[in-house]
Amino acid sequence: MTIAPREYDFEAARRRLEAKPKAAGPKLVSLEAAAALIKDGDHVAIGGCLYSRTPLALVWALLRRRPRHLTFSRNLMCYEGEWGMVAGAVDKVVTSWMGIGLPWGLSRIQREFVEAGRVEFEEWSHLGLGLRYRAAAMGVPFLPSLTMLGSGLMGVGGSRMVECPYTGARLHAVPALFPDVAIIHVQRADRLGNCQIDGYPHMDGDIARAASTVLVTAEEIVDEDEIRRHGDRTVIPGFTVDAVAHVPYGSYPHECYGAYDSEPEHFTTYVEAIQQRGAGGVADYLERYVYAPGSHAEYLALFGESRLARAAERGRMLTT
């Protein structure tokens, strides 16, 4: 029974949103300035899904600030969740699944931290968590659904039932989740914060509407006119967004649809270090990839230009 009333208090969440200015003005900031808007104790909803369009640059910039007592929520949590745990930044993880993928086996970090009770782990079904964000995006405290019924998952967060006043059917009342912050990476944004996403949108449109503060990185900052030429491609309206940073390869080495492929071999190296040294493998990785580089460009340089170019080439090939 772990859902916090703050997560579904739609009235308070709306008051927070009402208090924010919604200027149609420029929101371009540096990656570091965007990450600085996240405060200790925040619930951070992470965009993308698994190793697709993960806002890794924002996670990178966030962890460098040595934050504390965060909650990370995500539909399928990839190794950014492990980073948060090992870095001592994350007290609670909300997700439907954690790992990288079948070839990489169970997440040893998840096992270590959950089995020892060092992190609170709140599990929902994939749709269950999606509906939590959706309810918040719609500004309501719950949504009725047929999912999770009868399963052990109903007891994990403290799910309740609701009776349909027309049919008498009893459904799962999936509680809203209003995160403090949503972090999102997209292919294209303009200075006003309008975001366009190519390929699968994952749950990014919903978390942008659900969160009190929305931080975006974009592969490309385009002219407002280009957004307006194809307004029907805009997934996240500018007035929902607080800060936009221009970060090419902002998901790398995770994939960004149409822009670059993921790097499964890098994942394997990462997992091998964990198999050898446990959490120490992650700590070493963080030291090398997160804390040591002076900028995101230096972080990318650790991979090398030709590797980035090959990932981009595969990305194009897989979408044409």
Add this chain to the structure above:
Amino acid sequence: MTIAPREYDFEAARRRLEAKPKAAGPKLVSLEAAAALIKDGDHVAIGGCLYSRTPLALVWALLRRRPRHLTFSRNLMCYEGEWGMVAGAVDKVVTSWMGIGLPWGLSRIQREFVEAGRVEFEEWSHLGLGLRYRAAAMGVPFLPSLTMLGSGLMGVGGSRMVECPYTGARLHAVPALFPDVAIIHVQRADRLGNCQIDGYPHMDGDIARAASTVLVTAEEIVDEDEIRRHGDRTVIPGFTVDAVAHVPYGSYPHECYGAYDSEPEHFTTYVEAIQQRGAGGVADYLERYVYAPGSHAEYLALFGESRLARAAERGRMLTT
């Protein structure tokens, strides 16, 4: 208190859907064959909004079959609602607003039929009706909302309240609306029924998911490969669709985003006839435009090629 239990019975609606084959096979039929799938007594949800992307060709083909006891529902009902009433096809109208637009004044036909009790008129707010379709699209019997509360509209359809099991807040439980048939006009479809919509999607994605039977007309039938090249533009997945007909100018003289503009002068002529002859003006119009032409091409010929071409030119100009 007029909502029919059949409209929100999500279990029965799902059983109807389960009983339908969902082949990834060709669904191309003639306009007439598509319209023939609508049965007397059906609830027909009409796509588009007001005079935008109205499936007028499908309405045309439907009325030529002299149907009876239909319900028409639509977010904003344009004169296709008047046609249904005067043609004796429609017993009930479900909408948030009826007319053409401010310059054309009140709908005299709506007044005549509603004031005399000759048609059942069920009014919802715009979002209220949108959420009815959305609930059905999601496969649930209701959705909670803050709209319509306290207003006289709560009593019109027989709206009920629902209490949030987490916050205790009392919200409007907007009842689902599962139509028997959805009729929709789109810019592009393939033979499998995948539909892509340019510009505003209105509520078409939802009514396609909500209805038991989905009939589509498309300006253009494109190769499956073209749909697959931009799968992120598909608004209506093929397996939700029962029949697709290729009907260029399928909304005309209503507009189709990017393809052609509406014809306000034609609306004025139509309304002037009603001002002069009441329902007789509509009856004459139906005779001339709906019953007399032998085909949809003959219907279009009544407007003339150069007028169609000018509407297309304006449509391009307004979207570039």
Add this chain to the structure above:
Amino acid sequence: MSVTASELLAVMGARELRDNTTVFTGVGAPMMASVLAQRSHAPGLTMMVEGGVIGPMWKPGELPISTNEMRAAYRAQALPGITDAFLLAQRGFFDVGFIGGAQIDRHGNLNTSAIGGYARPKVRLPGSGGANDIISLCREVMILTVHEKRRFTERVDFVTSPGYLEGGDARRRHGLLFGGVSRLITTLGIFGFDNEDHRMEVLALHPGCTLEQVREHTGFEVLVSPRLTTTKPPTDEELAILRMLDPARQFIG
């Protein structure tokens, strides 16, 4: 320059909109007011139009008649669809909802459904459209209307769109947790609602308009603000912008 009623409403409405805010605007006069504000003192104003159109930049000479047409969507920043547009309002993204005239009562309730009984009305009106949603869901709501006695009535025949309902805290009792009508802008003046019972109160008169005219054209007793002021007449700049936007005077009369 002589000023039409529509021009007066557009100008007075526009002035109530603040820069760097969001407005969910209904069809007709509110649209003119919003686009005027955007082109004058409020370049950072984002318009939402009911057809699911966010942040358009309308083309002068091609203003929309309906909220659901290409002219309304011209150079839009986003086109999320109708239901999702209103859900943004339910979430709280709109500072102001802006809707047009109708039958209105002392508590700002609007009737656009039926004159006489609802079931078998004397005059059936078009219906709510999005007005009920805008008035229920936006942070504050402003109403723009011609000031005529037949429109201003003690109690509306039917509450299509809830103002303050029976007054006092009735909105909250009915579950309307947010918003409320803040301003009524008519051809005679600017009106608000007192903080307790939420009764209509005249705050300002337009130049040349009098309290007598207000009383004459209103079917109930209007409170008068102790700080009653007079509005400034439309400026040449404001009128020039309106006329540039609508050279054929299709909307400004």
Add this chain to the structure above:
Amino acid sequence: MSVTASELLAVMGARELRDNTTVFTGVGAPMMASVLAQRSHAPGLTMMVEGGVIGPMWKPGELPISTNEMRAAYRAQALPGITDAFLLAQRGFFDVGFIGGAQIDRHGNLNTSAIGGYARPKVRLPGSGGANDIISLCREVMILTVHEKRRFTERVDFVTSPGYLEGGDARRRHGLLFGGVSRLITTLGIFGFDNEDHRMEVLALHPGCTLEQVREHTGFEVLVSPRLTTTKPPTDEELAILRMLDPARQFIG
């Protein structure tokens, strides 16, 4: 040709899929089975992948590892997003849900959450992902898994994804109005569930597999269908398609 366990599962799974239907397929073996079916006897099969991918045509040699990547979306007909993909399942658009292995019990309940107590488990597993949703919302559900005694247990430690729960009409009592597990396809045979108590029942054995092996590798008593049959071995055509799709044998072992 010798046949790997993964190939056997893919072939036996594929054969259970009918042409002109829709399948919501989980990651791993179900994906291989679905794409094999699509390339063999079921060209009219539409796949839905959890990442919000409808009707892709995967590229041989570029099969996806996850449900949320470009390889999974290759030449998709539609990409509606994750939540909307599952909502299509809730609405009833998927004839079959197809998910992979886990700890499973006699009533087809699955555990992918935790071995030992849930709060402080002995082994924390990855979690539900979409498995709970697929098993709750699809019209019928098929499960593909390696047949090992540690997986087949009397009662799962935790019900991540509900099969028939306590059996009988328990699904309906818990509000699961639709669906249920119809088939379990393992490396030993094909299993169903009896109509009353919904207990696991062996319907067919794969060539060379015996009831003794089933009993030995199952931690509870399995019913035996009175019409027990033997499946046909994978054909050369089936294996050739699998090997064409996965020339590096990344998925077929």
